[in-house]
Amino acid sequence: MGFFAFFSVNAQNAELKGTVSDASGPVAFTNVYLDATTLGTSSQEDGTYLISNIPPGRYKLKVTMLGYRDFSKTISIEANAQLKIPIRLTPSSEQLEETVVTGTLKAVSRSESPVPVEVYSPTFLKKNPTASIFEALQNVNGVRPQINCNVCNTGDIHINGLEGPYTLVLIDGMPIVSGLGTVYGLSGIPNSLIEQIEIVKGPASSLYGSEAVGGLINIITKNTLEAPDFAADAFLTGWGEYNLDIGAKIDVSKKTDLLLGINYFNFDEVIDNNSDNFTDLTLQDRISVFQKWNFQRKDNRIFSLAGRFFYEDRWGGELQWTPEFRGGDEIYGESIYTRRWEVLGKYQLPVKEKLVLSFSYNDHAQNSVYGDIAYIADQRIGFTQLTWDKKAGNHDLLLGSALRYNFYDDNTAATELADEVTIPSLFVQDEIALAKKHSLLLGMRYDYDSRHGNIFTPRTAYRFKISDSDILRLNAGTGFRVVNLFTEEHAALTGARDVIIAETLEPERSINLNLNYLKKIYGDNGTFANIDASVFYTNFSNAILPDYDTNPNQIIYDNLDGTSVSQGVSANIDIVFPSGFKFLVGATFQDVRQTENGISSRQILTESYTGTWNFGYNFRNLKLSVDYTGNLYGPMRLPTLGENDPRSPYSPVWSIQNIQFTYKGLDNFEFYGGIKNLLDWTPNRGNPFIIARSDDPFDRNVVFDNRGNVVPTVDNPNALTFDPSYVYGPNQGIRGFFGLRYRLN
Missing domain, CATH: 2.60.40.1120 (Carboxypeptidase-like, regulatory domain)
Structure with missing residues (x-):
């Protein structure tokens, strides 16, 4: 160091x-x-x-x-x-005593935070190495990466059963990801430069504004004291995937240092194990370059500046597709070129009071075609925020003002004019130390959106530290989300279904309650256990959800005239034994449904329960560790094309399980390898097909009546159209992997 x-x-x-x-x-x-x-x-x-x-x-x-x-x-x-x-060394409160910032915008120990924050380190990510954080989150309880298309494999993150647009992704506390870029914000940052990942489940709009309705994910990068001088991590899989992460620390001058990270991923094998003439996994070629500059200033004031450039070329489709067919109607393919760059920074003003100016800007350009349907979009988001952190007696105050600029334009008929809006905000937060074991947080945010007027989002949090080993938290808050459909719904872009917007869409609002209990146990023999359990409830008004059921050829959007509720229980148990055995087991049971006109239905593509686990053992004499990781998902309702669709309307119980061996017998080196998807599970099990009408992707042989309904024919007895949206899990079966890590301090 x-x-x-x-x-x-x-x-x-x-x-x-x-x-x-x-x-x-x-x-x-x-x-x-x-x-x-x-x-x-x-x-x-x-x-x-x-x-x-x-x-x-x-x-x-x-x-x-x-x-x-x-x-x-x-x-x-x-x-x-x-x-x-x-x-x-003796484990501390393990997950309890880590420093977190996401819940309150202040650096506090996890046990002192009134807002429950889950923390995951790079060590957690290494137990099941993946090419992106997006994939790595599959082993986090209550968090599920959802693939939204069988062809192009783009996706988003579900938290407690809520759709991806309800999840806000941040880097170092800056909301640089939204809409078009959710999945891209979780790709391309080398693990060696990640300090920790913080996850808040439940609305956080009172601090972070729109999109932070269901929860948020904050990727915190290392400072230069903690980063290695050089780190490299490379692995390949039996499917032909290649991933390379490189991280380095560079002393530019006496008072300036730089963290540099490069990620490269490539997959160019055409694989069709389910024999539908479509690629099982999208071919991808992407590179991401990340830099973070730190400047030493008088009195240790903060000044950092970071930037990232991301480029990706991905395609999936019929096996005969080549770039010459891009955008045509001869051979079906989905081709996406993405160019994205981001800048973010923090600067503490040179005054006695703690005033911090934060800012971020991102530019996302996407040139994509879905068969013969082009989708060309540009999104630019600028964000700046000034916070004042002040303590007065038993009050810990945070006051802030934010300004957000959104620009969005695409080539669809729904966006005749570019959508451009500036949203000013004010927020205040007061954490009150009521007594030695009791604290109360009160917060309020005000946003003004010229399209929707004044928006207020209050929240409160109560923490009761029963003992040093027992903490009880009760959180209540509100959230809001302003929607741009065409940055969020892949199925709205493919051309497989017509998009119907039934009315002028109003912002979604939510009310959330979360009761959390944290317990740590120290055994006399050195055993340590950590138990984290929550009960959650979120009620949405004006919910905007895609209706796939009314007409199988349409996606209908409107504000729900009723209620949408997400509720459930979640628990994690983390135990470390002196023998070298450790495990983390989590489970979530949830009910996510909408009620309209007295009719209640489960939300589509939302599992009823999920389980995750991580079992590890360290063979000290052999300098070898073994990690067995996995997840289990309960049934979820799937988007079928009507009553005659032979595909199952519900998914089965399914599980992805992995095993990894890591050898650390050489200085500065780690060798690792194992098997992913041990059960060789893929979603085509039990289904006659996954992609409807994959032999006729342009619906040339589909007959429609004068109302637009599909007519059954000898060639199409089930009255189907081409539809790749029936997807709930990855199409990759069992495969081996091998990797090498090198670290120099």
Whole structure:
């Protein structure tokens, strides 16, 4: 680490060495230093550390590491001494004591946050390596990556059963992703540069505005003290997927440093295991370049500037498709060119009070064709925010003002004129320390949208710290979302169904309640357990949901004249044993449905329950670890094409399971490999086909009556049209993978 440099002194050769470990074995990359000096280092892959050239004296040896209690020991060192001190770390409140910022826009320990925040580290992501964070979230309880199209494989993130447009994605707290870019915001940031991923389930519009209705995902990148000098991670799979992550820390000058990250992914194999003449997995070629500049300023004031460029070329379709057929009606293909760049930063004003200016801007250009239907869109979003953080007595205040600029234009008939709007906002938050164990958070946000007028979103949160090991939280809040359909619904773009907008769409509003209980248990033998359980309820008014059922050839949008409710229970259990065995198990049971005109129906593509697990064991003597990860999804209602559609209207119970072996026997290197989708599950099981009319994607042989309804014929006895929207899981079967990681500190 840059801060802890080896310090050379004449005629003094004392050194201090040892191994840092916990109950499971060696602990790498801990901070080992002599307090109040510049002498320090980081533990290596095998847990060993060495501090050389120490002058004689009395020191306090300190070791810090996220997720562990700080280690401190007073030692005396004589000239030319060679001390060996083994260090045994004890897990702290594990997930409890991590520092989080997403819930309140302030850096607080997780146990002190009145808003429940789930935290996932790069170590979690490594247990099932994927080419993007989007895919990695499949092992997070209550969070599901949803693929929205069998052909182009674009998708979004569902939280507690709510559709992707209800999820806001941020990088370092800045809402740089929305609409067109949700899936792209979760691709292309190397794991080596990620400090942690914070997830808030439930409305957060009082702090973050529109889109943060169902929840949000905040990707927090490392600062330069914690990032490695260089890191590389490369893997390939049996399907021919290649992924490369590179991260580096560069000292530009004495007061300026840079984090550089590059991600490249390629898949160019045409595979059709379900024999429908369509690609099972979209071919992709993408690159992402990320930079984060940090500037040292007087009094440790904040100044950082980051940017990212993303480009992707992806296509899927009939096996005979080549780029010459792009946009034509001879061979069906879906081809998407995406170019996206983002800039974000934070600057603390040079005044006595803590005033922080944050800003972000993104430009998303998409040139895509779905068969012979072109969709060419541009979206630009600018965001700036000024916050004032102030403590007064037992009040911890946060006041802020934000300005958001949205520009959207496409070539569809629904957007005759570009949609351009500027939304100013004011918000205030007060966290009140009522007593030693009780705190209350009150918040309010005001937004003005020229299309919809004044929008108020209040929220409150109560935290009761029953003991150091027991925390109870009650959160209540509201959310709102302003909708642009054509940035959110893939099925609205393919041309497979006509889009009908029944009325002028008003903003969606929601009211949310969440009761959360957090329990940590320390066993006398070193066992640690963490239990996190929640009950949640969200009620939507003016909900805008796609209606696939009224007419199988249409998608009808209007404000729901009734109620839409998401409710359920969720729990995670995390246990670490001294033997080296650890597991994380989670489950969510939910009911997401709409009621209109007295008729209640389950939301389409929403599972009734889900389970996730991660079992790991560390063979210390072999320097080998094994991770078994998986998920389980209960039945969900699927978008069929009417009563005669032979495809099942509900999905079966299905599961994706993986196993990985990681070897850490060489300094700075990790070798890993395993098998993904051990059960070889794909959604075509039990179905005659997945893509309707895949042999006639332009509906040339479909007969319609004068009302537009499909007429059954000998060639089309079930009265179907081409439709790739029947999708609820990945089409990739069992496959092996192998990878290599290298890290230099």
